[in-house]
Amino acid sequence: MAFEIVATGRALPKNRITNDELSATVDTNDEWIRSHTGIGSRYIAGEDVATSDLAALAAKRALAALAKKTGEPENSIAESIDVIIVSTSSGDYVGGVPPTSCVVQNKIGAKNAAAFDMAVCCTGFIYGLEIASGLLSTGSRKRILLICAELLSRITDWSDRGTCVLFGDGAAAVIIEKTQAPLTGDGKRGILRCLLGADGGGAESLIVRRGGSKNPYRKNEVVDKPPHIEMDGRAVYNFAVKTITDVISKLLEQEGVGISDLAVIIPHQANVRIVEAARKRLGAPEGVFYTNMEEYANTSAASIPIALDELNEAGRLKKGDLIMVVGFGGGLTFGGALIVW
Ligand code: ACO
Numbered sequence: 001m002a003f004e005i006v007a008t009g010r011a012l013p014k015n016r017i018t019n020d021e022l023s024a025t026v027d028t029n030d031e032w033i034r035s036h037t038g039i040g041s042r043y044i045a046g047e048d049v050a051t052s053d054l055a056a057l058a059a060k061r062a063l064a065a066l067a068k069k070t071g072e073p074e075n076s077i078a079e080s081i082d083v084i085i086v087s088t089s090s091g092d093y094v095g096g097v098p099p100t101s102c103v104v105q106n107k108i109g110a111k112n113a114a115a116f117d118m119a120v121c122c123t124g125f126i127y128g129l130e131i132a133s134g135l136l137s138t139g140s141r142k143r144i145l146l147i148c149a150e151l152l153s154r155i156t157d158w159s160d161r162g163t164c165v166l167f168g169d170g171a172a173a174v175i176i177e178k179t180q181a182p183l184t185g186d187g188k189r190g191i192l193r194c195l196l197g198a199d200g201g202g203a204e205s206l207i208v209r210r211g212g213s214k215n216p217y218r219k220n221e222v223v224d225k226p227p228h229i230e231m232d233g234r235a236v237y238n239f240a241v242k243t244i245t246d247v248i249s250k251l252l253e254q255e256g257v258g259i260s261d262l263a264v265i266i267p268h269q270a271n272v273r274i275v276e277a278a279r280k281r282l283g284a285p286e287g288v289f290y291t292n293m294e295e296y297a298n299t300s301a302a303s304i305p306i307a308l309d310e311l312n313e314a315g316r317l318k319k320g321d322l323i324m325v326v327g328f329g330g331g332l333t334f335g336g337a338l339i340v341w
Contacts, residue, residue, distance in 0.1 A: 001137070001178060001179070001180065001183060002178075002179050002180075002181040002182065002183045002188070002189045002190035002191075003132065003133045003136050003137075003176055003177070003178060003179075003183075003190045003191045004176065004177055004179050004181060004189055004190035004191075005174045005175070005176055005190070005191075005308075005339065005341075006066055006069070006175050006176070006177045006179075007062045007063070007065040007066035007069065007174065007175040008062055008065065008172065008173070008174050008175075008305065008308055008309040008312045008313075009058045009059065009060070009061025009062035009063070009064070009065055009172065009173050009309060010058050010061065010170065010171065010172040010173075010302075010305070010306045010309040010310070011054045011055075011057035011058040011061065011170070011171045011172070012043040012054075012169070012170050012171075012296065012306075013043045013044055013045040013046065013049060013054065013169050013170075014043075014046070015043060015044050015045070015046060016041050016042075016043050017041060017042055017043075017044055018030075018040065018041045019033045019034065019039070019040060019041065019165070022042075022164070022165060025158065026158065026159060026160075026161045026164060026165075027161055028161045028165055033165045036271075036273065037165065037166060037271045037272065037273065037293070038271060038272025038273065038291065038293055038294055039165065039166065039271075039272075039293050039294060039297045039298075040294040040295065041168075041294070041295060041296075041297070042167065042168030042169075042296060042297035043168050043169055043170060043296060044153045044168065044169055045151050045153060045169045049151070050092045050103075050151070051088055051090055051091050051092050051100055051149050051150065051151045051171075052091075052092050052100050052103040052104050052107060052149070053107075054149050054151070054169065054170065054171035055086055055088070055100060055104045055147045055149035055171045055173070056103075056104045056107035056108050057171065058147060058149065058171040058172050058173040059084075059104060059108050059145055059147050059173040060074075060108055061173070062145070062173040062174060062175050063077050063078055063108065063175070066175055075109055077143075077175075078108050078109045078110045079109065079110065079111060079112055080112070080142070080143050081110040081112070081113040081143050081144070081145045081175075082112070082113060082114065082135075082141040082142060082143055082144060083113055083114045083115070083116075083132075083135055083141060083144045083145070084101045084104060084105050084110055084113045084114070084115040084116075084144075084145045084147065085101065085115075085116060085117075085118060085128050085131060085132060085144065085145070085146045085147065086099070086100045086101035086104060086115070086116075086117045086118070086147045086148075086149060087117070087118050087119070087120060087124030087125060087127070087128050087146070087147070087148045087149075087301040088100055088117060088119065088124070088148070088149050088150055088301065089119050089120075089121050089124075089150065089152075089155075089300060089301065089330065090150050090151045090152055090154055090155050090300075091117055091119075094211060095212075096117045096119075099115060099116055099117040100117055100149070101115035101116055101117050101147075102115045104147065110145065113145070118131070120301070120329070120331065120333050121206065121300060121301065121329035121330030121331055121333060122268050122270065122298070122300045122301055122303065122327055122328060122329025122330065122333075123196075123268070123301070123327040123328060123329050123331070123333040123334055123335050124148050124300070124301030124327075124329075125146070125148050125301055125302075125304040125305050125325065125327060126194060126196065126304070126325060126326070126327045126335035126336060126337055127196060127333070127335060128146040128148065128301075129146070129176070129191050129194055129325075129337050129339075130191075130194035130196055130335075130337070132144040132146050132176045132191075133176070133191050133194070136176065136177075136178040137178075141178070142177060142178050143175060143176070143177050143178075144175070144176045144177075145173060145174075145175055145176075146173065146174050146175075146176060146305075147171060147172070147173040148171065148172055148173075148300075148301035148302040148304070148305050149170075149171035149172075149301070149302055150169060150170065150171070150299050150300040150301055150302050151169045152167040152168065152169060152229070152298075152299070152300055153167065153168070153169050155208055155226075155227055155228055155229055156228060156229060157225060157228035157229070157230075160228070160230075162231065162233060163228075163229055163230070163231050163233075165297075166270070166271070166297060166298050167229070167297055167298050167299070167300070168296050168297035168298065168299050169299065170296055170299035170302040170303070170306050171299075171302050171306075172302050172305030172306040172308070172309050173305065174305055174308070174309075176191070188340055189340045190339065190340060191337055191338075191339050192255065192337075192338045192339065192340060193251065193254060193255065193337065193338050194335060194336070194337040195247055195250055195251055195254075195335055195336050195337070196333075196334075196335040197243075197247075197333070197334045197335060198331050198332065198333045198334070199239070199331070199332045199333075199334075200331065200332075202235065202239060202331070202332035203330075203331065203332070204232075205231065205232045205235040205236050205239070205330075205332060206229065206230075206231050206232075206236055206329065206330040206331075206332070207229070207230050207231075207330070208227050208228060208229055208230070209227075209230060210223075210227045211227040236270075236332075237271070237273075237274060239328065239332055239334075240268075240270060240271075240274045240278075240328045241274055241277045241278050241281070243328045243332075243334040244267060244274065244275070244278040244326055244328065245278045245281045245282055247326050247334060247335065247336035248265065248278070248282060248324065248326055248336065249282065250336075251324060251326075251336050251337075251338050255338055257322065259282060259283075259284050259285075259288065260285075261322055262288060262322055262323065262324055263317070263318070263321035263322060263323055263341075264288065264289075264290050264311065264316075264317075264321070264323050264324075265284075265288055265289050265290070265323070265324045265325075265326060266289075266290050266304050266307045266308055266311070266323065266324070266325045266326070267289055267290075267291070267304075267325075267326050267327070268298075268303050268304055268326070268327040268328055268329065269291060269292060269293035269296065269297075269298055269299070269303035269304070269306075269307060270293070270298045270303075270328075270329075271293070271298070272291055272293060272294075275289050275291055290307055290311060291307075292306070292307050292310060300329065301329075304325050304327055308325070317341045318341065319341060320340060320341065321340070321341040322338065322339075322340055322341075323338075323339050323340075323341055324336060324337070324338055324339070325337050325339065
């Protein structure tokens with residue numbers, strides 16, 4: 001029994017904002033952003049778009065991809081979904097009441113699915129893979145829809161140049177199926193192993209301080225800014241380089257393979273300098289990491305599956321390829337997974 005990603009889809013808002021355009025509203029410039037982050041543009045949702053809209057669009061694209069592959073009607077695939085997991089830290093409603101996953105369930109007609117949200121910041125896709133595998137390994141479940149969707153623009157302080165240049169909106173979905181392929185040995189397929197971790201001691205390195213139970217807004221309080229991300233960039237940078245390097249090394253060691261056995265590593269798309277520093281520490285060849293933050297910036301949980309969908313769509317993932325995904329983010333959380341495509 002294996003747990004395989006059988007379809008992918010992504011959705012980005014229409015509105016693309018370049019570094020030059022952003023520089024007109026905050027004290028920054030294209031040269032600084034590119035040289036410090038590798039980011040060139042980001043997509044920002046219009047006011048009438050909610051996280052569930054992007055999530056549902058990404059899900060529908062994954063459903064359509066599976067329909068095309070199998071010939072099964074899209075609506076019957078939607079109805080066959082056993083569980084919808086939405087990973088988001090910027091869902092439709094405060095505290096997830098109601099969960100964004102339930103809103104999405106209704107939008108895509110997945111009427112037989114259970115639905116829940118998870119908030120693991122940028123590591124959401126990796127945690128989601130492990131949770132989906134666990135759910136598929138028991139009971140009669142066969143198909144899980146894992147969606148990572150973020151409208152970080154809604155929790156960004158657009159006057160803070162230290163953070164607003166980094167983030168973008170986006171969503172991506174994968175359908176994970178229980179199949180008869182072997183999980184070990186010759187011809188093994190699917191999600192081979194996941195490694196998850198957290199370091200709560202770094203919780204304040206990346207934080208939205210206001211609006212939750214710890215610091216709720218009080219009656220008659222004069223609020224100067226809506227809830228927004230505050231970040232200790234240097235602390236997150238150091239954590240990210242160390243954890244990417246450790247996670248990759250551990251997963252390779254556990255599987256008994258080398259970095260040259262990997263077709264591609266898809267890291268969380270936060271900052272090209274983080275990826276490059278990790279690559280050098282690992283002694284990995286140039287080009288093994290796939291990056292697309294130049295186009296989309298950091299879309300938090302959505303960044304890895306957006307990249308996965310891009311590679312899949314471009315036909316760059318071949319059956320039998322060994323690929324690795326590795327993430328890190330608020331929490332602080334981290335994780336990685338090895339997948340045979
Ligand atoms: N434009 C121009 N100048 C800027 C900008 C900007 N957007 N931002 C900061 N600066 C200035 C600072 O004010 C500072 O100026 P000073 O020397 O006169 O004081 C100078 O640039 C250097 O600032 P640093 O913060 O030291 O810059 P650093 O090289 O550390 O880069 C960065 C900052 C890019 C944020 C880096 O720390 C980083 O990438 N950290 C990781 C962030 C991250 O990936 N977060 C998300 C991960 S988790 C998640 O995805 C939710």
